[in-house]
Amino acid sequence: MHEMSICEGILQVLEAESQTKNFKVVKKVFVEIGPLSGVEVEALRFSFDVVMKGSLADTAVLEVIETDAKAWCMNCNEPVIIKQRFDDCPQCGSAQIQVTSGEELAIKELEVD
């Protein structure tokens, strides 16, 4: 499962951060996820609990911040918000749009002890 390796990546970041910032327990992890990242939030939550077991984030809560995907419509000549990668422009229906954001998958913030 794709989400499993994402969580392993998150754990690596947490461990590295705990060394440099000197904390022992992670209480909350805020992760920003774009709708085009291909990540399933439910699968991510499940993987998070499995991967964090026995680690410094054993009891950590995963807070998911779902962002909007944005694209540039060449017909409207302005940015629009889309739901999926191959959406047409929600304003004019044109397919001439270029995705500009929505693929993010990043740790935004940590709550630690």
Ligand SMILES: [Zn+2]
């Ligand atoms: Zn448009």
